[in-house]
Amino acid sequence: MVLAILSRGESxxxxxxxxxxxxxxxxxxxxxxxLYPVLHRLERQGLIQSVWRKSEKGRKxxxxxxxxxxxxELADAQRQWGLTNDVMSKLWGPNLCLE
Numbered sequence: 001m002v003l004a005i006l007s008r009g010e011s012x013x014x015x016x017x018x019x020x021x022x023x024x025x026x027x028x029x030x031x032x033x034x035l036y037p038v039l040h041r042l043e044r045q046g047l048i049q050s051v052w053r054k055s056e057k058g059r060k061x062x063x064x065x066x067x068x069x070x071x072x073e074l075a076d077a078q079r080q081w082g083l084t085n086d087v088m089s090k091l092w093g094p095n096l097c098l099e
Contacts, residue, residue, distance in 0.1 A: 048070050050062050050065070
């Protein structure tokens with residue numbers, strides 16, 4: 001989810017948390033304590049990078065951006081989720097396929 005959000009543009013931690021909350025109709029609510037270790041791991045893996053910038057209100061914020069490696073990882077994850085969704089749709093669908 002983080003890579004998909006960042007593929008649409010840079011963002012900072014609180015904004016990512018709020019986007020996930022909105023996109024899930026408040027069914028997924030992340031805490032900062034849950035998100036920041038993920039952001040740090042993605043950064044160590046080279047899938048995202050961070051930069052400090054001043055916000056509109058003048059405070060410094062750490063913004064996260066997806067890297068080229070992150071874009072490739074996201075594309076791979078999308079393919080995997082597509083396959084998983086296809087299989088699960090067949091398993092859960094009205095025309096159960098057990099081939």
